Amino acid sequence: MDTKPPAKQRRRYRPLDVKTWFEGFLRLIGWILVIILSVITGALLVLYEIKILNRHDTDFRDMHFDQRITNDINNRYHKNFLLAEQCxxxxxxxxxxxxxxxxxxxxxxxxxxxxxxxxxxxxxPVxxxxxxxxxxxxxxxxxxxxxxxxxxxxxxxxxxxxxxxxxxxxxxxxxxxxxxxxxxxxxxxxxxxxxxxxxxxxxxxxxxxxxxxxxxxxxxxxxxxxNSSSVDYVQPSTQLSSGIYLAGVQVVASLELLAGARRNLRAVPPWTVVSNLWPWPGMNKRCKNSGKNPAYHISGNVNITIPGFSLAHPDDTLIALTVAGGTMLLAAWNVAPLAPKSQELGGSTDVTVSYLSGVQVAIGQVPLLGPCAGWQFSADPSDVHLAYTEHWRGSLADLQAGTTFRPIVDQMVTVDVRDVAAPRSFALPSYGGMYYIFCAFGMAFIWMVSNGLILFIIILVWWNIRSNKGLPPIIYRYMKKYRGW
The missing domain is CATH 3.40.30 (Glutaredoxin)
Structure with missing residues (x-):
């Protein structure tokens, strides 16, 4: 009678069912490498942030800090612009x-x-x-x-x-x-x-x-x-908007908002407001007036008579712009070359003749000149912008030969008066250091989770090694069935 050999009983699956510590190490080497690489990567990211990007980050912080200091000063002087219009x-x-x-x-x-x-x-304004x-x-x-x-x-x-x-x-x-x-x-x-x-x-x-x-x-x-804070400021005899004259004609103007509170001041992603990124000084409070600095200007228009043009008498085409008692002479006509300076020497040069259609100037109170100095035009050429509309084009020889243009009656000219103390647009340098910090945090999270789990994994490997060697579990002394073993 044939007897069948007894069927082998299938061994129940156990995770990390190893017999030696070396075999367990081979199973866990990938996990261990992840922990080591996360530590090394996080350390390198922090080292790169501190040693290499530190100067760049400091510039970013200091520039914003300086901007908020000067911003408070700008608001104080720009307040005079509002006072001169309103009060x-x-x-x-x-x-x-x-x-x-x-x-x-x-x-x-x-x-x-x-x-x-x-x-x-x-x-x-007070x-x-x-x-x-x-x-x-x-x-x-x-x-x-x-x-x-x-x-x-x-x-x-x-x-x-x-x-x-x-x-x-x-x-x-x-x-x-x-x-x-x-x-x-x-x-x-x-x-x-x-x-x-x-x-x-x-x-x-x-x-x-x-x-x-x-x-x-x-x-x-x-x-x-x-108020003692207003000692250096003197009220003008008339509103700024009421004291603007171009070519002797009063400009119909009013105070308007030029730039909003934030003035397009933004931090790089993921931040949206710079003051949230660097609440400096003290790192626990924000500077006064931070992010709250609108700019105002006086804008209007006027219909004037553009004087007749003659190349031989350029001084006759100058018109006066008066703002708050100060006067600036502007050219009512502008002659500009039509083509670049790449033409042959001695050849005919085409030009355009344009008349004044827009004026943008900047004024500001100058406390050093005393309270009676009032408002002065900005001496910076970048604060003066003149817009012209083309009226004629031709050769320069024709103008030199005596071509003239009659006065233009009832020509509308836009006038924009800005405050030199108004908060200007501000751009911070590109800042990417936070991404290195975020990566370091990510590596630290991986290291923390991996370390927490590896402790239980090592206990599991130890348990399986003893079990495969026929030894009782590592906690057998605390189990009733092994009492006296």
């Missing part, structure tokens, strides 16, 4: 239809809000004190007598829009006038900045026999109440 002395005689004696907390038509929706308190002349009828002789004494003490003239008599005194306060109910005496009421309650009041009991010393002392008290 200048209006018509000091009478304001028909005016119901609000105080300027709004922001330029008219503009919404000074930060990107996060909070009020823009860092650059809100106007100088205003002295309001209160009369029952401000056109009476008694009121005019009081007005004359007030204007003389303040340092402004009776005629609206004329320069100050004393720019230091007149620039410290503003004047206004309003009608009050009958029965109230003629009074001078002072309001500090945009306060609602009066700061001081002077009652004029004898308007035809005014004590000028008393009025002078009253104005002095109000003038000395100016």
């Amino acid at each position: 200048s002395n209006p018509d000091p005689v009478y304001f028909p239809g005016q119901t609000d004696l105080f300027p709004t907390a922001e330029p008219l038509g503009l919404n000074l809000m930060a990107a996060d929706g909070n009020p823009w308190t860092e650059i809100l 106007c100088k004190p205003v002295i309001v002349l209160e009369c029952t009828n401000i056109l009476t002789a008694a009121c005019n007598s009081t007005r004359e004494a007030l204007y003389d003490a303040v340092g402004i003239q009776l005629t609206s829009g004329t320069p100050y008599i004393n720019c230091i005194r007149a620039g410290r306060v503003r004047v206004g006038a309003t009608s009050v109910p009958a029965g109230r005496p003629i009074s001078l009421v002072a309001y500090l900045e945009d306060a609602i309650m009066p700061y001081d009041t002077l009652v004029i009991n004898s308007p035809f026999e005014i004590n000028t010393t008393q009025v002078q002392e009253f104005v002095d008290r109000v003038a000395t109440a100016v």
